[in-house]
Amino acid sequence: xxxxxxxxxxxxxxxxxxxxxxxxxxxxxxxxxxxxxxxxxxxxxxxxxxxxxxxxxxxxxxxxxxxxxxxxxxxxxxxxxxxxxxxxxxxxxxxxxxxxxxxxxxxxxxxxxxxxxxxxxxxxxxxxxxxxxxxxxxxxxxxxxxxxxxxxxxxxxxxxxxxxxxxxxxxxxxxxxxxxxxxxxxxxxxxxxxxxxxxxxxxxxxxxxxxxxxxxxxxxxxxxxxxxxxxxxxxxxxxxxxxxxxxxxxxxxxxxxxxxxxxxxxxxxxxxxxxxxxxxxxxxxxxxxxxxxxxxxxxxxxxxxxxxxxxxxxxxxxxxxxxxxxxxxxxxxxxxxxxxxxxxxxxxxxxxxxxxxxxxxxxxxxxxxxxxxxxxxxxxxxxxxxxxxxxxxxxxxxxx
Numbered sequence: 404x405x406x407x408x409x410x411x412x413x414x415x416x417x418x419x420x421x422x423x424x425x426x427x428x429x430x431x432x433x434x435x436x437x438x439x440x441x442x443x444x445x446x447x448x449x450x451x452x453x454x455x456x457x458x459x460x461x462x463x464x465x466x467x468x469x470x471x472x473x474x475x476x477x478x479x480x481x482x483x484x485x486x487x488x489x490x491x492x493x494x495x496x497x498x499x500x501x502x503x504x505x506x507x508x509x510x511x512x513x514x515x516x517x518x519x520x521x522x523x524x525x526x527x528x529x530x531x532x533x534x535x536x537x538x539x540x541x542x543x544x545x546x547x548x549x550x551x552x553x554x555x556x557x558x559x560x561x562x563x564x565x566x567x568x569x570x571x572x573x574x575x576x577x578x579x580x581x582x583x584x585x586x587x588x589x590x591x592x593x594x595x596x597x598x599x600x601x602x603x604x605x606x607x608x609x610x611x612x613x614x615x616x617x618x619x620x621x622x623x624x625x626x627x628x629x630x631x632x633x634x635x636x637x638x639x640x641x642x643x644x645x646x647x648x649x650x651x652x653x654x655x656x657x658x659x660x661x662x663x664x665x666x667x668x669x670x671x672x673x674x675x676x677x678x679x680x681x682x683x684x685x686x687x688x689x690x691x692x693x694x695x696x697x698x699x700x701x702x703x704x705x706x707x708x709x710x711x712x713x714x715x716x717x718x719x720x721x722x723x724x725x726x727x728x729x730x731x732x733x734x735x736x737x738x739x740x741x742x743x744x745x746x747x748x749x750x751x752x753x754x755x756x757x758x759x760x761x762x763x764x765x766x767x768x769x770x771x772x773x774x775x776x777x778x779x780x781x782x783x784x785x786x787x788x789x790x791x792x793x794x795x796x797x798x799x800x801x802x803x
Contacts, residue, residue, distance in 0.1 A: 438476060
Protein backbone atom coordinates (compact mmCIF):
# COMPACT_ATOMS: atom_id res chain seq x y z
CA UNK A 404 0.00 0.00 0.00
CA UNK A 405 1.36 3.42 -1.01
CA UNK A 406 2.14 5.67 1.96
CA UNK A 407 0.48 9.07 2.00
CA UNK A 408 2.79 12.03 2.49
CA UNK A 409 1.17 14.93 4.28
CA UNK A 410 2.34 18.43 5.11
CA UNK A 411 1.63 19.69 8.61
CA UNK A 412 -1.09 21.97 7.23
CA UNK A 413 -2.78 19.05 5.46
CA UNK A 414 -2.63 16.96 8.63
CA UNK A 415 -4.13 19.83 10.67
CA UNK A 416 -7.03 20.22 8.28
CA UNK A 417 -7.72 16.48 8.23
CA UNK A 418 -7.62 16.38 12.04
CA UNK A 419 -9.91 19.38 12.44
CA UNK A 420 -12.44 18.12 9.91
CA UNK A 421 -12.50 14.70 11.60
CA UNK A 422 -13.22 16.38 14.95
CA UNK A 423 -16.15 18.35 13.56
CA UNK A 424 -14.51 21.72 12.97
CA UNK A 425 -15.07 21.74 9.22
CA UNK A 426 -18.69 22.88 9.44
CA UNK A 427 -20.02 26.39 10.09
CA UNK A 428 -21.38 26.95 13.58
CA UNK A 429 -24.86 28.26 14.24
CA UNK A 430 -26.34 26.56 11.16
CA UNK A 431 -28.75 24.17 12.86
CA UNK A 432 -30.76 21.25 11.55
CA UNK A 433 -32.53 20.47 14.82
CA UNK A 434 -31.03 20.83 18.31
CA UNK A 435 -31.10 17.09 19.05
CA UNK A 436 -29.57 16.22 15.68
CA UNK A 437 -26.81 18.78 16.22
CA UNK A 438 -25.88 17.29 19.58
CA UNK A 439 -26.06 13.77 18.16
CA UNK A 440 -23.78 14.78 15.30
CA UNK A 441 -21.08 15.85 17.75
CA UNK A 442 -21.45 12.58 19.66
CA UNK A 443 -21.17 10.57 16.45
CA UNK A 444 -18.16 12.63 15.33
CA UNK A 445 -15.95 12.57 18.42
CA UNK A 446 -17.18 9.27 19.93
CA UNK A 447 -15.96 10.10 23.47
CA UNK A 448 -16.59 13.16 25.65
CA UNK A 449 -14.37 13.41 28.71
CA UNK A 450 -15.97 14.65 31.93
CA UNK A 451 -14.28 16.38 34.83
CA UNK A 452 -15.40 17.88 38.12
CA UNK A 453 -13.57 21.22 37.76
CA UNK A 454 -16.23 23.92 37.44
CA UNK A 455 -14.29 27.18 37.36
CA UNK A 456 -15.72 27.91 33.90
CA UNK A 457 -18.30 25.19 33.21
CA UNK A 458 -18.44 21.41 33.51
CA UNK A 459 -16.02 20.31 30.82
CA UNK A 460 -18.37 17.98 28.94
CA UNK A 461 -20.57 20.90 27.87
CA UNK A 462 -17.71 22.74 26.16
CA UNK A 463 -16.86 20.40 23.22
CA UNK A 464 -20.44 20.83 22.00
CA UNK A 465 -20.19 24.61 22.30
CA UNK A 466 -16.84 24.60 20.47
CA UNK A 467 -18.39 22.77 17.52
CA UNK A 468 -21.95 24.12 17.52
CA UNK A 469 -21.79 27.56 19.09
CA UNK A 470 -24.72 28.31 21.37
CA UNK A 471 -26.89 25.26 21.99
CA UNK A 472 -29.32 24.05 24.64
CA UNK A 473 -27.09 22.32 27.18
CA UNK A 474 -30.10 20.79 28.92
CA UNK A 475 -30.39 18.50 25.88
CA UNK A 476 -27.07 16.95 26.87
CA UNK A 477 -28.34 16.30 30.38
CA UNK A 478 -31.53 14.81 28.99
CA UNK A 479 -29.90 12.30 26.66
CA UNK A 480 -27.53 11.24 29.45
CA UNK A 481 -30.09 11.06 32.27
CA UNK A 482 -33.31 9.86 30.65
CA UNK A 483 -34.14 6.60 28.90
CA UNK A 484 -33.60 5.69 26.16
CA UNK A 485 -30.14 7.19 26.67
CA UNK A 486 -27.94 8.32 23.80
CA UNK A 487 -24.97 8.71 26.17
CA UNK A 488 -23.77 6.59 29.07
CA UNK A 489 -20.83 7.04 31.40
CA UNK A 490 -17.83 4.74 31.73
CA UNK A 491 -14.03 4.76 31.96
CA UNK A 492 -13.34 5.20 28.25
CA UNK A 493 -10.55 7.79 27.91
CA UNK A 494 -10.86 8.93 31.49
CA UNK A 495 -14.33 9.21 33.03
CA UNK A 496 -16.26 9.81 29.82
CA UNK A 497 -19.61 9.92 28.10
CA UNK A 498 -19.94 7.45 25.22
CA UNK A 499 -22.74 6.14 23.01
CA UNK A 500 -24.38 3.05 24.57
CA UNK A 501 -23.16 0.95 21.62
CA UNK A 502 -19.56 1.63 22.68
CA UNK A 503 -20.06 0.49 26.28
CA UNK A 504 -19.87 -3.31 25.66
CA UNK A 505 -16.71 -2.82 23.56
CA UNK A 506 -14.91 -1.88 26.79
CA UNK A 507 -15.42 -5.29 28.37
CA UNK A 508 -11.64 -5.85 28.25
CA UNK A 509 -11.37 -3.12 30.91
CA UNK A 510 -14.33 -4.37 32.91
CA UNK A 511 -12.82 -7.84 33.12
CA UNK A 512 -9.66 -6.41 34.66
CA UNK A 513 -11.40 -4.51 37.46
CA UNK A 514 -9.80 -6.76 40.09
CA UNK A 515 -6.27 -5.94 38.91
CA UNK A 516 -6.36 -2.57 37.12
CA UNK A 517 -8.68 -0.49 39.31
CA UNK A 518 -7.50 1.66 42.19
CA UNK A 519 -6.40 0.09 45.45
CA UNK A 520 -9.50 0.89 47.51
CA UNK A 521 -11.75 -0.77 44.93
CA UNK A 522 -9.57 -3.88 44.82
CA UNK A 523 -9.42 -4.12 48.61
CA UNK A 524 -13.16 -3.84 49.14
CA UNK A 525 -13.81 -6.55 46.52
CA UNK A 526 -11.18 -8.78 48.10
CA UNK A 527 -11.85 -8.11 51.79
CA UNK A 528 -15.59 -7.34 51.88
CA UNK A 529 -17.31 -9.48 49.20
CA UNK A 530 -20.51 -9.58 51.26
CA UNK A 531 -20.71 -5.80 51.27
CA UNK A 532 -20.09 -5.65 47.52
CA UNK A 533 -22.94 -8.13 46.94
CA UNK A 534 -25.23 -6.15 49.27
CA UNK A 535 -24.43 -2.88 47.46
CA UNK A 536 -25.17 -4.43 44.09
CA UNK A 537 -28.46 -5.86 45.33
CA UNK A 538 -29.46 -2.46 46.76
CA UNK A 539 -28.75 -0.73 43.46
CA UNK A 540 -30.62 -3.41 41.53
CA UNK A 541 -33.65 -2.94 43.81
CA UNK A 542 -33.74 0.80 44.37
CA UNK A 543 -31.45 2.62 41.92
CA UNK A 544 -30.65 5.17 40.72
CA UNK A 545 -28.84 6.19 43.91
CA UNK A 546 -25.80 8.25 44.85
CA UNK A 547 -23.16 6.78 47.14
CA UNK A 548 -24.55 8.73 50.08
CA UNK A 549 -28.06 7.49 49.40
CA UNK A 550 -26.75 3.95 49.15
CA UNK A 551 -24.93 4.29 52.48
CA UNK A 552 -28.09 5.50 54.18
CA UNK A 553 -30.10 2.71 52.61
CA UNK A 554 -27.68 0.10 53.83
CA UNK A 555 -27.25 1.79 57.23
CA UNK A 556 -23.55 1.30 56.70
CA UNK A 557 -21.63 4.16 58.28
CA UNK A 558 -17.86 3.73 57.87
CA UNK A 559 -15.56 6.50 59.16
CA UNK A 560 -13.61 8.10 56.33
CA UNK A 561 -9.90 8.65 56.51
CA UNK A 562 -8.81 12.30 56.16
CA UNK A 563 -5.17 11.41 55.53
CA UNK A 564 -5.45 11.34 51.73
CA UNK A 565 -7.31 14.32 50.33
CA UNK A 566 -9.64 13.41 47.52
CA UNK A 567 -9.47 9.65 48.06
CA UNK A 568 -11.31 9.30 51.38
CA UNK A 569 -14.12 7.14 50.05
CA UNK A 570 -16.15 4.95 52.35
CA UNK A 571 -16.29 1.20 51.83
CA UNK A 572 -19.70 1.63 50.17
CA UNK A 573 -18.31 4.19 47.71
CA UNK A 574 -15.43 1.86 46.89
CA UNK A 575 -17.86 -1.02 46.38
CA UNK A 576 -19.97 1.10 44.02
CA UNK A 577 -16.92 2.19 42.06
CA UNK A 578 -15.66 -1.39 41.81
CA UNK A 579 -19.04 -2.54 40.46
CA UNK A 580 -19.14 0.39 38.04
CA UNK A 581 -15.61 -0.33 36.77
CA UNK A 582 -16.44 -4.04 36.45
CA UNK A 583 -19.48 -3.29 34.30
CA UNK A 584 -21.87 -4.82 36.83
CA UNK A 585 -23.80 -1.59 37.40
CA UNK A 586 -24.03 1.59 35.36
CA UNK A 587 -24.61 5.32 35.79
CA UNK A 588 -27.99 6.94 35.29
CA UNK A 589 -26.39 10.39 35.17
CA UNK A 590 -25.10 12.97 37.63
CA UNK A 591 -26.67 15.23 40.24
CA UNK A 592 -26.27 19.00 40.14
CA UNK A 593 -23.43 18.47 42.66
CA UNK A 594 -21.78 16.16 40.10
CA UNK A 595 -22.42 12.98 42.12
CA UNK A 596 -22.73 9.85 40.04
CA UNK A 597 -26.16 8.16 40.23
CA UNK A 598 -25.60 4.41 40.13
CA UNK A 599 -28.24 2.15 38.62
CA UNK A 600 -28.85 -1.35 37.30
CA UNK A 601 -27.61 -2.01 33.77
CA UNK A 602 -31.01 -3.09 32.50
CA UNK A 603 -32.33 0.39 33.38
CA UNK A 604 -29.31 2.27 32.01
CA UNK A 605 -28.74 0.57 28.65
CA UNK A 606 -31.35 0.89 25.88
CA UNK A 607 -33.78 -2.06 25.52
CA UNK A 608 -32.03 -3.36 22.40
CA UNK A 609 -28.80 -3.83 24.36
CA UNK A 610 -30.10 -6.01 27.18
CA UNK A 611 -27.84 -8.86 26.08
CA UNK A 612 -24.81 -6.69 26.89
CA UNK A 613 -25.71 -6.78 30.59
CA UNK A 614 -24.23 -10.30 30.52
CA UNK A 615 -20.48 -10.45 29.69
CA UNK A 616 -21.27 -13.40 27.43
CA UNK A 617 -23.33 -11.04 25.27
CA UNK A 618 -20.38 -8.74 24.58
CA UNK A 619 -18.08 -9.14 21.56
CA UNK A 620 -14.70 -10.92 21.80
CA UNK A 621 -11.96 -8.58 22.96
CA UNK A 622 -10.00 -8.58 19.70
CA UNK A 623 -13.14 -7.68 17.76
CA UNK A 624 -14.06 -4.99 20.28
CA UNK A 625 -10.60 -3.43 20.35
CA UNK A 626 -10.46 -3.32 16.56
CA UNK A 627 -13.78 -1.50 16.59
CA UNK A 628 -12.51 0.96 19.24
CA UNK A 629 -9.38 1.69 17.21
CA UNK A 630 -11.54 2.29 14.15
CA UNK A 631 -13.72 4.75 16.12
CA UNK A 632 -10.56 6.49 17.30
CA UNK A 633 -9.13 6.62 13.76
CA UNK A 634 -12.34 8.09 12.39
CA UNK A 635 -12.34 10.74 15.14
CA UNK A 636 -8.66 11.55 14.55
CA UNK A 637 -8.68 11.60 10.76
CA UNK A 638 -4.93 11.12 11.00
CA UNK A 639 -2.81 9.97 13.93
CA UNK A 640 -0.08 7.65 15.15
CA UNK A 641 -0.56 4.31 16.89
CA UNK A 642 -0.08 6.16 20.19
CA UNK A 643 -2.86 8.59 19.27
CA UNK A 644 -5.26 5.83 18.29
CA UNK A 645 -4.71 3.65 21.34
CA UNK A 646 -4.79 6.61 23.75
CA UNK A 647 -8.34 7.54 22.69
CA UNK A 648 -9.73 4.59 24.66
CA UNK A 649 -6.56 3.87 26.69
CA UNK A 650 -5.95 0.53 24.97
CA UNK A 651 -2.78 -1.47 25.85
CA UNK A 652 0.01 -1.36 23.21
CA UNK A 653 -0.01 -4.96 21.94
CA UNK A 654 -3.75 -5.36 21.20
CA UNK A 655 -3.86 -1.84 19.77
CA UNK A 656 -0.98 -2.61 17.39
CA UNK A 657 -2.69 -5.83 16.30
CA UNK A 658 -5.92 -3.93 15.65
CA UNK A 659 -4.12 -1.29 13.57
CA UNK A 660 -2.48 -4.06 11.54
CA UNK A 661 -5.89 -5.63 10.87
CA UNK A 662 -7.39 -2.28 9.85
CA UNK A 663 -4.47 -1.54 7.51
CA UNK A 664 -4.84 -5.00 5.99
CA UNK A 665 -8.51 -4.45 5.22
CA UNK A 666 -7.90 -0.94 3.89
CA UNK A 667 -9.68 1.00 6.63
CA UNK A 668 -6.42 2.69 7.64
CA UNK A 669 -3.87 4.05 5.16
CA UNK A 670 -0.23 4.44 6.30
CA UNK A 671 1.01 8.02 6.16
CA UNK A 672 3.94 10.22 7.07
CA UNK A 673 3.62 13.79 8.29
CA UNK A 674 6.18 16.49 7.62
CA UNK A 675 8.49 16.87 10.60
CA UNK A 676 6.94 14.05 12.63
CA UNK A 677 8.99 10.89 12.92
CA UNK A 678 6.16 8.66 14.08
CA UNK A 679 4.38 6.54 11.48
CA UNK A 680 0.83 7.79 11.05
CA UNK A 681 -2.44 6.41 9.71
CA UNK A 682 -5.26 8.12 7.85
CA UNK A 683 -8.80 6.78 8.02
CA UNK A 684 -9.96 5.95 4.51
CA UNK A 685 -13.12 8.10 4.95
CA UNK A 686 -11.26 11.11 6.35
CA UNK A 687 -12.07 14.38 4.64
CA UNK A 688 -9.12 16.32 3.22
CA UNK A 689 -10.37 19.91 3.00
CA UNK A 690 -8.31 22.59 1.34
CA UNK A 691 -9.21 25.12 4.02
CA UNK A 692 -10.66 25.24 7.54
CA UNK A 693 -12.18 28.47 8.81
CA UNK A 694 -12.91 27.45 12.40
CA UNK A 695 -13.06 29.65 15.46
CA UNK A 696 -13.39 28.04 18.86
CA UNK A 697 -12.21 28.02 22.44
CA UNK A 698 -11.35 24.43 23.37
CA UNK A 699 -11.90 22.81 26.74
CA UNK A 700 -8.63 21.62 28.32
CA UNK A 701 -10.27 18.18 28.08
CA UNK A 702 -11.33 18.44 24.42
CA UNK A 703 -10.49 15.31 22.44
CA UNK A 704 -8.69 17.41 19.81
CA UNK A 705 -5.91 18.13 22.32
CA UNK A 706 -5.71 14.85 24.28
CA UNK A 707 -2.57 13.60 22.56
CA UNK A 708 0.05 16.23 23.30
CA UNK A 709 2.70 14.89 20.90
CA UNK A 710 0.26 15.12 18.01
CA UNK A 711 -0.77 18.65 18.97
CA UNK A 712 2.89 19.68 19.07
CA UNK A 713 3.69 17.92 15.79
CA UNK A 714 0.91 19.22 13.57
CA UNK A 715 -0.09 22.46 15.31
CA UNK A 716 3.31 23.48 16.70
CA UNK A 717 1.52 24.04 20.01
CA UNK A 718 3.12 22.76 23.21
CA UNK A 719 0.10 22.28 25.47
CA UNK A 720 0.12 21.08 29.07
CA UNK A 721 -2.54 21.12 31.76
CA UNK A 722 -1.57 23.23 34.75
CA UNK A 723 -4.63 22.64 36.93
CA UNK A 724 -2.61 20.52 39.34
CA UNK A 725 0.53 22.67 39.17
CA UNK A 726 1.08 24.95 42.21
CA UNK A 727 -0.05 28.47 41.35
CA UNK A 728 3.43 30.10 41.53
CA UNK A 729 4.76 27.57 39.01
CA UNK A 730 2.03 27.97 36.39
CA UNK A 731 3.14 29.43 33.09
CA UNK A 732 -0.18 30.09 31.38
CA UNK A 733 -2.79 29.74 34.15
CA UNK A 734 -5.21 27.40 35.89
CA UNK A 735 -7.98 26.62 33.38
CA UNK A 736 -6.37 27.33 30.02
CA UNK A 737 -8.36 26.96 26.81
CA UNK A 738 -6.51 26.82 23.48
CA UNK A 739 -7.97 29.28 20.96
CA UNK A 740 -8.48 27.77 17.51
CA UNK A 741 -8.60 30.24 14.63
CA UNK A 742 -8.66 29.00 11.05
CA UNK A 743 -6.61 25.82 11.17
CA UNK A 744 -4.17 26.97 13.86
CA UNK A 745 -4.04 27.15 17.64
CA UNK A 746 -3.12 30.77 18.14
CA UNK A 747 -3.51 31.56 21.84
CA UNK A 748 -4.03 30.23 25.37
CA UNK A 749 -6.79 31.80 27.42
CA UNK A 750 -7.09 31.22 31.17
CA UNK A 751 -10.82 31.70 31.85
CA UNK A 752 -13.05 31.94 34.87
CA UNK A 753 -16.79 32.40 35.02
CA UNK A 754 -17.08 34.87 37.89
CA UNK A 755 -20.70 34.22 38.71
CA UNK A 756 -20.75 36.49 41.76
CA UNK A 757 -19.52 39.50 39.75
CA UNK A 758 -21.48 38.55 36.66
CA UNK A 759 -18.55 38.52 34.25
CA UNK A 760 -16.45 36.15 32.22
CA UNK A 761 -12.86 36.84 33.27
CA UNK A 762 -9.77 36.34 31.17
CA UNK A 763 -7.24 35.72 33.92
CA UNK A 764 -4.33 35.47 31.53
CA UNK A 765 -3.94 35.61 27.76
CA UNK A 766 -0.90 34.31 25.89
CA UNK A 767 -0.62 34.61 22.12
CA UNK A 768 1.55 32.31 20.05
CA UNK A 769 4.57 33.97 18.37
CA UNK A 770 3.46 36.18 15.51
CA UNK A 771 -0.19 36.19 16.57
CA UNK A 772 -2.31 38.64 18.55
CA UNK A 773 -2.75 41.45 16.03
CA UNK A 774 -5.98 43.46 15.77
CA UNK A 775 -7.77 40.87 13.62
CA UNK A 776 -6.88 38.02 16.00
CA UNK A 777 -7.98 40.07 19.02
CA UNK A 778 -11.30 40.95 17.41
CA UNK A 779 -12.00 37.27 16.71
CA UNK A 780 -11.13 36.34 20.30
CA UNK A 781 -13.38 39.03 21.77
CA UNK A 782 -16.24 37.84 19.56
CA UNK A 783 -15.68 34.27 20.74
CA UNK A 784 -15.56 35.34 24.38
CA UNK A 785 -18.82 37.26 23.96
CA UNK A 786 -20.41 34.14 22.46
CA UNK A 787 -19.12 31.99 25.32
CA UNK A 788 -20.37 34.45 27.95
CA UNK A 789 -23.81 34.36 26.39
CA UNK A 790 -23.78 30.56 26.27
CA UNK A 791 -22.76 30.33 29.94
CA UNK A 792 -25.54 32.71 30.90
CA UNK A 793 -23.29 34.73 33.17
CA UNK A 794 -25.85 36.60 35.31
CA UNK A 795 -26.29 40.34 35.20
CA UNK A 796 -23.98 41.79 32.57
CA UNK A 797 -24.28 38.63 30.49
CA UNK A 798 -21.88 39.42 27.67
CA UNK A 799 -19.38 41.52 29.57
CA UNK A 800 -15.81 40.33 29.11
CA UNK A 801 -13.14 41.44 31.56
CA UNK A 802 -9.53 41.05 30.38
CA UNK A 803 -7.32 41.24 33.47
